[in-house]
Amino acid sequence: DESNVCITMSGTNGLLDVFLALVQPGDNVLLPEPYFPLYPPDVVICGGEPNLYPCAFENGFVPTIEDLQSRVDENTVAILYNFPSNPTGGNVDKSQRDELVTFAKEHDLWIISDEVYDRIVYDGPHVSFLGAGYDKVIMVQSFSKTFAMTGWRIGYLLSPDAQAMLQLTKMQYYVTACSNDAMQHAVLEALMNAADYPEEMCLEFKARRDLICERLNAMPGVSCHVPTGAFYVFPQVDVPGMDSEGIAMALLEGGVLCSPGTAFGELGEGHLRFAYTTSREDIDKGMDRVEAVLAELRGD
Incomplete structure (x- = not known):
């Protein structure tokens, strides 16, 4: 009505x-x-x-x-x-x-x-x-x-x-x-x-979700809950001696834009938010950079 x-x-x-x-x-x-x-x-x-x-x-x-x-x-x-x-x-x-x-x-x-x-x-x-x-x-x-x-x-x-x-x-x-x-x-x-567009896009987002979660969960010090909706991941990222804002800034300098978890409240500390609203190819490239930056921060 x-x-x-x-x-x-x-x-x-x-x-x-x-x-x-x-x-x-x-x-x-x-x-x-x-x-x-x-x-x-x-x-x-x-x-x-x-x-x-x-x-x-x-x-x-x-x-x-x-x-x-x-x-x-x-x-x-x-x-x-x-x-x-x-x-x-x-x-x-x-x-x-x-x-x-x-x-x-x-x-x-x-x-x-x-x-x-x-x-x-x-x-x-x-x-x-x-x-x-x-x-x-x-x-x-x-x-x-x-x-x-x-x-x-x-x-x-x-x-x-x-x-x-x-x-x-x-x-x-x-x-x-x-x-x-x-x-x-x-x-x-x-x-x-364009009534079919949301369903078609959702299938692509699911493939991107699977890719970014697989990549993140393979990284040392990272634990990523697999989301069942929206187009964000909010992984726990542990780098000794660094807070989420510091890690996000280091990733930005390394060519990857993400949000520190504290942008969404104090309980976001220890997390980063990534949006998988880009191509799978770019997600793969971005995750390569994330992996390299985190390894450098940990001194691996």
Whole structure:
């Protein structure tokens, strides 16, 4: 139903709309860590407090219910889930999704579900937080990843809750008045005439994922979780005496651009984020350089 949809000027615009609609001064929002860097500032802009919960490497970058229970309090109004995840590539199966929904129900929390990578999922279908038997869900979506339209700035919000959609539509009007008409026509063209593109691109991303994970896991001091969604890897990289920012800078000097894990929160220390959004040939070349730089840093 079109009344359950709000068109936005990108997924990030939609996120701000959601926080503006839900968060009052003194409220807190449960946010994943490592996190997409805009999550905490958006909550702060709305007068709220980021309440970070860990998504640890050892658990496939999926939170435990125990960690969530230890952080929720009387001021918590919402929890944000991001699956598949940027920066980790972590994802949930149906049973994990159901546990996370049950937690939100028990505490009467809004679920903000950032699912912008829902069409880039490997080794099984995407599991959405919509349609999971709970109406207090707002999905944040974007066409940036689905159709490689990152600079075009067009997205949307979905919720089965009519009152929530009314408030979100108001916030969208207050923030940007309206969404770009030309970009909406461009998206319509993609939906009508390039519907197979996301599936075809996902197959290529899977091949790239397999390659970069194989290369990284063969390197001494590197341990890479194999992501089941998005197009990032977030390996643990150990070089004695160096933090993730120092390693990232050394790799940049060696001709490889990556992000230090701390760009995504303190729990990112010891990790690097690589995006496999280039050809397999270039991934191989890049991994050759990574291997050489790490060997030099370790004094091999």
